[in-house]
Amino acid sequence: MAMTDTIFAHPSIAHTRVDRRRLLFHRVGKSAYSVLRGVIVIGICFLILHPVVSRIMISFMTEQDLFDQTVIYIPRQFTLENYATVWRAMNFAVPFFNSLRLTLLVSLFQVVACALIGYGFARFDFPGKRIWFGLVIFTLIVPPQTIMIPLFLHFRFFDVLGLFRLVSGQRGINLLDSIWPFVLMSATGMGMKSGLYIYIVRQFYRSVPRELEEAAYIDGAGVLKTFTMVMLPSGVPAFVTIFLFSFVWQWTDTFYSNLFLRNLLTLPRALNSLPLVISQQMYGEIGTLATMPPAMASMYTNVGSLMLVAPLVILYVVFQRYFVESVERSGMVG
Amino acid sequence: MKRALDPSVRRRAIWGYAFISPFIVGITVFFAIPFVQSIIFSVNELQVTQDGYELIPIGLANYHRAFFIHPQYNRVLLDSVLQMLTELPLIVIFSFLAASLLNQSFRGRTVARAIFFVPVILTSGVLLQLQTQDLLMNALLSAQAGMSADAAREGIMIGRDLAMLLDASRLDPRFVNYVISAVTDINQTVNRTGVQILIFLAGLQSISPSLYEAATIDGATGWEVFWKVTFPMISPLVLVNVIYSVVDIFVRYDNPMMILVRDVAFAQNNYGLSAAFSWVYFLAVLIILGIIASAFSRRVFYQT
Numbered sequence: 001m002a003m004t005d006t007i008f009a010h011p012s013i014a015h016t017r018v019d020r021r022r023l024l025f026h027r028v029g030k031s032a033y034s035v036l037r038g039v040i041v042i043g044i045c046f047l048i049l050h051p052v053v054s055r056i057m058i059s060f061m062t063e064q065d066l067f068d069q070t071v072i073y074i075p076r077q078f079t080l081e082n083y084a085t086v087w088r089a090m091n092f093a094v095p096f097f098n099s100l101r102l103t104l105l106v107s108l109f110q111v112v113a114c115a116l117i118g119y120g121f122a123r124f125d126f127p128g129k130r131i132w133f134g135l136v137i138f139t140l141i142v143p144p145q146t147i148m149i150p151l152f153l154h155f156r157f158f159d160v161l162g163l164f165r166l167v168s169g170q171r172g173i174n175l176l177d178s179i180w181p182f183v184l185m186s187a188t189g190m191g192m193k194s195g196l197y198i199y200i201v202r203q204f205y206r207s208v209p210r211e212l213e214e215a216a217y218i219d220g221a222g223v224l225k226t227f228t229m230v231m232l233p234s235g236v237p238a239f240v241t242i243f244l245f246s247f248v249w250q251w252t253d254t255f256y257s258n259l260f261l262r263n264l265l266t267l268p269r270a271l272n273s274l275p276l277v278i279s280q281q282m283y284g285e286i287g288t289l290a291t292m293p294p295a296m297a298s299m300y301t302n303v304g305s306l307m308l309v310a311p312l313v314i315l316y317v318v319f320q321r322y323f324v325e326s327v328e329r330s331g332m333v334g
Numbered sequence: 335m336k337r338a339l340d341p342s343v344r345r346r347a348i349w350g351y352a353f354i355s356p357f358i359v360g361i362t363v364f365f366a367i368p369f370v371q372s373i374i375f376s377v378n379e380l381q382v383t384q385d386g387y388e389l390i391p392i393g394l395a396n397y398h399r400a401f402f403i404h405p406q407y408n409r410v411l412l413d414s415v416l417q418m419l420t421e422l423p424l425i426v427i428f429s430f431l432a433a434s435l436l437n438q439s440f441r442g443r444t445v446a447r448a449i450f451f452v453p454v455i456l457t458s459g460v461l462l463q464l465q466t467q468d469l470l471m472n473a474l475l476s477a478q479a480g481m482s483a484d485a486a487r488e489g490i491m492i493g494r495d496l497a498m499l500l501d502a503s504r505l506d507p508r509f510v511n512y513v514i515s516a517v518t519d520i521n522q523t524v525n526r527t528g529v530q531i532l533i534f535l536a537g538l539q540s541i542s543p544s545l546y547e548a549a550t551i552d553g554a555t556g557w558e559v560f561w562k563v564t565f566p567m568i569s570p571l572v573l574v575n576v577i578y579s580v581v582d583i584f585v586r587y588d589n590p591m592m593i594l595v596r597d598v599a600f601a602q603n604n605y606g607l608s609a610a611f612s613w614v615y616f617l618a619v620l621i622i623l624g625i626i627a628s629a630f631s632r633r634v635f636y637q638t
Contacts, residue, residue, distance in 0.1 A: 049452075116354075150371035248454065
């Protein structure tokens with residue numbers, strides 16, 4: 001676009017009458033286009049933000065406002081009572097810190113493992129590399145539900161090469177309801193969507209100029225030292241990206257925690273049973289889902305969701321710039 | 335072969351294996367073994383005993399049950415394949431257009447980019463689950479926006495106008511219906527494209543500006559630049575995005591098949607049947623991916 005501008009603006013061409021008209025058309029076309037673009041971009045942003053904003057506004061409404069047809073968007077009786085009720089019912093701090101610990105642990109292991117593996121694929125030549133990388137992609141294609149039952153039993157009767165059975169005579173250790181399945185899987189590049197993260201890191205490192213590494217080698221640094229001193233710091237944008245992805249997906253995950261950690265009260269799980277819990281607290285023993293007005297049950301779930309999302313939004317706003325730029329730099333062509 | 339004997343090349347190869355060794359352990363223990371086991375489970379009846387589990391071989395009975403006896407399986411399988419085929423083009427085309435828009439320079443671009451990726455957060459895991467369950471909240475939301483009846487009527491009217499317009503053009507009615515559903519379901523499409531936009535955007539950014547310069551100097555119009563430069567350069571990512579979207583649609587939590595597989599395993603404790611279900615499903619996914627990938631790979635342009 002910029003190129004055509006300069007060509008048209010060149011005095012010797014633009015001064016003839018015909019070209020002036022073309023220049024005018026060109027300008028009009030361009031501004032029409034930017035108006036159109038603005039409309040589309042704002043429209044899509046509206047589509048995305050509108051439900052969020054309405055949910056936030058609704059969360060400040062009293063029950064009365066909720067049913068009042070004349071109350072639109074802005075609550076007439078502004079209240080924080082919904083948040084207080086949900087906070088008490090969830091006992092928010094407990095599931096929050098449970099989730100935080102689990103998510104941080106998993107994400108850190110994911111980043112470390114995928115950094116090593118991705119770097120290995122990006123910078124070293126070894127026999128069978130294409131096959132191994134094909135397998136990385138293959139793990140992404142297989143639905144986790146296909147291997148869910150064997151994995152479940154695997155951790156129920158966990159054993160390494162039958163060693164444990166040899167020693168104790170029992171059939172493996174029960175690792176379910178502990179943090180170990182998560183640690184073991186994410187540390188070996190088999191956690192949730194690890195294949196995608198390995199792919200991102202690999203693409204990122206392929207775009208880093210080789211001269212950087214070669215300089216370090218010439219200065220006499222070994223492979224490990226080059227990796228830790230030169231390549232790890234330059235990979236930070238990619239690590240931020242996969243950390244964010246991993247954090248978001250683990251924070252809201254129910255699949256793996258329902259499979260391996262059935263007794264830990266995570267935030268998503270607390271959220272799932274929220275209306276029932278509130279109902280029981282309000283109406284005592286007879287409290288079931290049916291005793292609460294459905295709109296209120298819905299409202300409490302909504303408030304709970306907002307409280308679940310809030311940390312993610314904060315995280316995203318803090319890292320957003322970093323994140324978008326880093327994805328651009330990684331230039332995922334390949 | 336001579337290269338392999340060179341000590342420094344060999345050392346590099348060993349380092350390479352050292353770096354990916356966690357993956358080799360992981361894929362063996364937490365992927366390959368369970369993967370094979372799930373085939374074995376699917377031809378057995380699995381009974382949990384006190385000190386482990388027992389497998390009673392029953393041949394292909396689970397598969398027979400899936401196809402010929404289970405009341406829902408065939409329908410759910412067909413439904414999820416059809417759903418994928420309708421959603422896929424919308425997602426890929428929309429994410430490409432969105433990425434092209436976000437790649438241009440205009441005021442507020444950073445903010446727009448940040449907003450376009452918000453759905454990645456808002457539709458992950460339990461949130462998507464809650465949204466699909468919570469129809470009431472959705473009804474309430476549209477009522478709050480003061481657009482319950484009016485907007486619905488308006489939406490239908492727009493749909494009808496569009497339908498009349500397209501009908502007049504004497505296009506295939508199936509195509510017309512598809513376009514209309516694409517317009518009315520735009521919300522859903524927008525919510526499912528965060529990662530895909532990201533991938534396309536990264537690709538667009540990596541196209542060297544000198545290519546565009548060369549094309550413009552040679553007198554190419556914007557239209558020609560798009561088809562001769564942008565599109566070929568981005569085509570490998572179309573394939574990546576198609577594969578990502580297919581897998582994403584197939585394994586997402588609200589996919590009816592995934593719900594069925596989970597229910598059969600954990601609500602009815604029929605592990606063998608569940609394994610058979612998921613295997614047939616996985617093979618269907620694999621066949622579809624194979625067809626798509628081979629159709630695309632001939633048209634994809636690789637720079638090197």
